[in-house]
Amino acid sequence: MSDPAEGARLAVLIDADNASAKHIERLLAEIAKYGTASVRRAYGDWTSTQLASWKSELLENSVQPIQQFSYTTGKNATDSALIIDAMDLLHAGRVDGFCLVSSDSDFTRLAARIREEGLTVYGFGQRKTPKPFVAACNTFIYVENLEPPKAPPAETAKTSLREDRRLSSLLEEAVDAAAGDDGWAQLGAVGSNLSRLASDFDSRTWGYGKLTDLMKAHPDYQVKSRPAGEGKSPNAYVRHT
Known part of the structure; x- marks a missing residue:
């Protein structure tokens, strides 16, 4: 596996149903500290008005939208599509690590499986992210920490x-x-x-x-x-x- 300082190739996989578009620019800047985001994909039902705020951000930050229709009520097809793509990328051997952007505990096993293969997993989510997913990642960054710095603590x-x-x-x-x-x-x-x-x-x-x-x-x-x-x-x- 490549050292981050030498330009590790990272796959950035975003659960757009469970992440905010407002963080994308700062998130990619944070990811650049660890390597090169050679794969950038965001998963969701892009026909839905709920993801409207993402569309301009995807274009400006060169993130590929992956369309996933919700075939059945109550089932998260977006999660399944992201997990399948992650496993394909893992076995193809073209990346050195993964950045999983979500606050959803459904990706806990995926993070653990990637780590079992010796690749690094960086997680990005809100502070409400369940602890099992946080612990499954090598490094987990709360997106609230990507906000512009405030005044020094009193x-x-x-x-x-x-x-x-x-x-x-x-x-x-x-x-x-x-x-x-x-x-x-x-x-x-x-x-x-x-x-x-x-x-x-x-x-x-x-x-x-x-x-x-x-x-x-x-x-x-x-x-x-x-x-x-x-x-x-x-x-x-x-x-x-």
Whole structure:
């Protein structure tokens, strides 16, 4: 499989019945961090007025609409079409990873099946997305985090970081696992541990654009830089205060 930095080929498959068109431009910009969106498809019944907002976005962002009629009331034909295409792409071997855009738990098994083949799965959905689908992806990004950044959190909000038990637990485990004998942990290793511990970990969820900023704001941690060698940028390290 290609490394993302070398231009991993990604298949972007969008459940248009279950995703908002307003996020598409920022979503594709986020996907560009991981590789090249060589396949871009959006599934839905395009004869329906409910998908009218998608039509201009599809054209402007070079996303191919895949027409899927709802043959039977109560059955989601769109999901089935997306899953079939995903399996065809998987077995064709022309992509290195998948971006599944939906907040629907019906894609949980698909994500798990793709991962079984050794390919990377990036999920994109709202915060209401069921946890099984989130956990089935290598990385899951909440589309709310793709919104334009707001003002930096106030001091009272920074203090509340300590009160977020899930955040505190994740940070403690990630830092402890990467810490050396002196208690300091390289921030890059901490970030890798966080991704392993929680596929949906994203510092933007707490209002910080980078993990460094989140760690600096958290009252229980200290961040500092250490030289990395001649001609190299310094490395950031973190430890419990």
